[in-house]
Amino acid sequence: MIGSTRAQTKIQALIPKAEIVLPNVKGGFDLMAYDAGQKRLFLSAQDNHSVEVIDLKNSKPLKSLPGFNEPKWVFYHPETNTLYVATGKDGKVTAVNAATYKAIKTYQFKEKCNNLRYDQNTNELFVGVGDTFGAIGIIDLNTQKITRQIPLAGFPKQFEVTTDRIYVNEPGKGLIEVIDRKLNKVIAAWLVKSNKDNVPMAIDQAKHLLYIGCAGGSLLTMSTETGLELSRVTIPKDVDGVYLDKKSNRLYVSCGEGFLDAFQIKNGKLNLIQQFATRNGAGTGLLIPAAQLYVLAEPQTGKLPAAIRIFQPAL
Numbered sequence: 229m230i231g232s233t234r235a236q237t238k239i240q241a242l243i244p245k246a247e248i249v250l251p252n253v254k255g256g257f258d259l260m261a262y263d264a265g266q267k268r269l270f271l272s273a274q275d276n277h278s279v280e281v282i283d284l285k286n287s288k289p290l291k292s293l294p295g296f297n298e299p300k301w302v303f304y305h306p307e308t309n310t311l312y313v314a315t316g317k318d319g320k321v322t323a324v325n326a327a328t329y330k331a332i333k334t335y336q337f338k339e340k341c342n343n344l345r346y347d348q349n350t351n352e353l354f355v356g357v358g359d360t361f362g363a364i365g366i367i368d369l370n371t372q373k374i375t376r377q378i379p380l381a382g383f384p385k386q387f388e389v390t391t392d393r394i395y396v397n398e399p400g401k402g403l404i405e406v407i408d409r410k411l412n413k414v415i416a417a418w419l420v421k422s423n424k425d426n427v428p429m430a431i432d433q434a435k436h437l438l439y440i441g442c443a444g445g446s447l448l449t450m451s452t453e454t455g456l457e458l459s460r461v462t463i464p465k466d467v468d469g470v471y472l473d474k475k476s477n478r479l480y481v482s483c484g485e486g487f488l489d490a491f492q493i494k495n496g497k498l499n500l501i502q503q504f505a506t507r508n509g510a511g512t513g514l515l516i517p518a519a520q521l522y523v524l525a526e527p528q529t530g531k532l533p534a535a536i537r538i539f540q541p542a543l
Contacts, residue, residue, distance in 0.1 A: 239492070239501040239502065240502060240542050241476070241478055241480075241490035241492070241501050241502040241541065241542055242480070242488070242490055242502060242504070242522055242539040242540070242541060242542065243539060243540045243541075243542055244537065244538075244539055245521075245538045245539060245540050246287050246537075246538045247535050247536065247537050247538070248282060248287050248288065248289065248535060248536040248538070249533050249534070249535045250273075250280060250282075250289055250528075250533065250534040250535060250536065251533045251534075252289075252292065253273050253276045253278070253280060253292075253528060253533075253534040254275060254276050254528050254534075255273070255274070255275020255276055255527060255528055255534075256273075256274065256275050256509050256512075256525075256527035256528075257271060257272060257273055257274060257275075257512045257525040257527060257534075258272040258274045258299065258300045258301060258512060259272055259300065259301045259302060259343075259512060259514070260272065260302065260512065260514040260523065260525065261302040261303050261304040261311070261514075262284075262304065262514065262516045262518070262519065263304050263306065263326065264306065264518045264519065265306060267283065267284045267285040267519070268281055268282065268283060268284065268290065268326075269281070269282040269284050269514075269523060269536070270282075270302045270304060270311055271302075271525060271536070272296075272299035272300060272301060272302050272313070273292075273299065273534075274298050274299055274300060274316070275527075277294065277295065277296055277297060277298060277299070278292050278293055278294045278295075278296060278299070279292075279293040279296060279299055279302060279311070279313055279324075280292055280293075281293065281329075282536060284519070284521070284523075284538070287538075291329060293324070293329055296313055296315050296322070297315045297316070297317035297318040297320070298315055298316040298317040299313050299314070299315050299316075300314050300315060300316045300340075300341065300342045300343075301313075301314040301341075301342055301343050301344045301356075302314070302344070303344040303345075303346055303353065304326065305346070305369065308369075309325070309326045309327055310323050310324065310325065310326060310332070311323070311324040311325075311326045312324070312344060312353060314341035314342060314343070314344050314355060314356075315341055316340045316341065316342065317340070319336065319337040319338055319339045319340055319341055319357070320334050320335065320336055320337070320341060321334070321335040321337070321341055321344070321353070321355055321367065322334050322335075323335075323372075333372060335355075335365075335367055335374055337355065337357045337365055337374075337377075338357065338358075338361075339357060339358050339359045339360065339361065340357070340358060340359040340383070341355050341356065341357055341365075342355075342356040342357075342384065342385065343355070343356035343384065343385065343386050343387055344356075345387060345388070345389045345394075346389075347389055347391075349391065351368070351369045351370050352366055352367065352368055352369065352375075353366070353367040353369055354366055354367075354387070354389055354394065355367065356383075356384035356385065356386075356387060356396075357377065357384070358380070358382075358383040358384065359383055360383075361379075361380075361382075361383065362379070362380035362381065362382045362383040362384050362398060362400075363377040363378060363379050363380055363384075364377065364378045364380065364384060364387070364394060364396065364407065365377045366378070376412060378394075378407055378412055378413060378414070379414075380396060380398060380405055380414065381398060381401050381403060381405060381414075381417065382398040382399075382400040382401035382403065383398065383400055384396045384397065384398055385397045385398070385399055385426070385427045385428070385429075386427060386428045386429045387429065388429055388430070388431040388438070389409075390431070390433055391409075392408065392409050392410065393406055393407065393408065393409065393452075394406070394407035394409060395407075395429065395431065395438060395452065397420075397426045397427060397428070397429050397440065398426075399424050399425050399426050399427055399443075400424060401424070402419060402420050402422065402423075402424040402426065403417050403418065403419060403420065404417070404418040404420060404426065404429075404438070404440070404450070404455070405417050405418075406418070406455075416455060418450070418455035420440060420442070420448070421457060422442040422444060422446055422448070423442070423444045425442045425443035425444050426440050426441070426442050426448075427441060427442070427443055427467065427468060428440075428441040428467055428468055428469050428470040429441070429470065430470040430471055430472040430479065431452070431472070432472055432474075433452075436451060436452045436453050437449055437450070437451065437452065437458075438450045438451075438452055439470050439472065439479060440470075441463070441467035441468070441469075441470045441481060442467065443465060443466050443467055443468075444465060445462055445463055445464065445465045445467075446460050446461070446462065446463065447460065447461050447462075447463045447467070447470070447479075447481060447491075447498065448460045449498070458496075459496075459497075459498065461491070461498050461500075463481055463483060463487075463489055464483035464485040464486070464487040464489070465483060465484070465485040466483055466484030466485050466509075466511055467481055467482070467483045467484070467511065468482060468483070468484055468511030468512055468513075469481065469482035469511060469512060469513035469514075471513060471514070471515035471522070472515075473515055473517070473522075473541055474517075475517065475541070475543075476492075476541055476542070476543065477492065477493045477494070478490055478491060478492055478493065478501075478541070479491040479493065479498065480513060480515060480522055482506070482510065482511050482512065482513035482524055483511060484508065484509050484510065484511035485508070486505060486506050486507060486508045486509075486510065487503055487504065487505060487506060488503070488504040488506050488510075488513070488524060489502075489503050490502040490503070506524060506526060506537070507526040507527065507529060507532065508529065509526075509527040509529065510524055510525065510526040510527065512524070512525040513525070515541075520540060520541060521538055521539065521540060521541075522538075522539040522540075522541055523536055523537070523538055523539075524536070524537045524539070
């Protein structure tokens with residue numbers, strides 16, 4: 229069994245670089261997307277019902293896009309300069325012209341839309357759909373149509389897409405379901421030995437590993453070949469983001485309890501090398517390899533305004 233430890237070292241994994249205050253944003257956040265061409269960050273301000281556009285080059289807010297009914301996830305398509313916004317309260321994915329910031333098309337699903345993933349090879353956008361049920365919806369960006377929906381045992385949270393598989397976290401069922409993309413159906417269901425709280429996920433395709441964050445305070449390593457748990461390590465509670473930094477072979481884990489953990493992966497073990505105290509509820513992070521940045525969103529709480537904390541991964 230692969231081992232793990234939380235013995236923190238003095239190694240610096242993330243270097244604090246800047247903070248951008250968002251004084252007009254109320255409440256907390258969900259996920260982010262990055263525009264490498266114009267160095268814009270798109271941030272789902274779910275409680276504020278807006279998408280915030282942030283200029284990372286000049287470290288300042290650029291624009292606020294109101295009128296989204298609980299934005300959950302955003303995806304930026306650079307080839308068409310289009311932003312896609314998934315919303316939870318109305319089951320929509322809205323395409324937004326990222327030059328004019330005007331909505332240009334809406335894709336309507338039956339219930340809550342959450343996680344978005346994109347396959348550049350097929351030009352397909354995958355959508356986590358459902359609250360009382362579960363499905364993965366597929367939008368063909370060539371035809372701009374919803375082509376199919378693949379039913380699941382429960383509602384999906386974060387998922388990962390490979391050329392032939394989709395791995396889906398379903399916390400309500402305590403499962404990871406595996407979809408065969410050619411067959412368009414579930415071919416395996418792996419039990420997560422936790423408290424039905426498996427929310428974020430990261431994948432290492434080369435090593436056939438999934439890293440699963442459980443909100444109760446566990447980080448699991450699972451094999452994509454067998455579905456077996458290989459290790460688990462204790463983390464703070466309410467994890468919402470797990471990102472694999474392939475360049476440094478590290479995991480960055482953001483937890484709503486108020487901590488950001490950095491783990492070094494070495495010889496199959498997860499070693500905690502750095503921990504930052506963050507704001508309570510700051511579970512949303514994003515690793516941006518193209519810019520060599522890691523971004524953490526901190527919610528507005530009490531007298532503290534919402535803010536973005538920017539880190540640079542250390543080499």
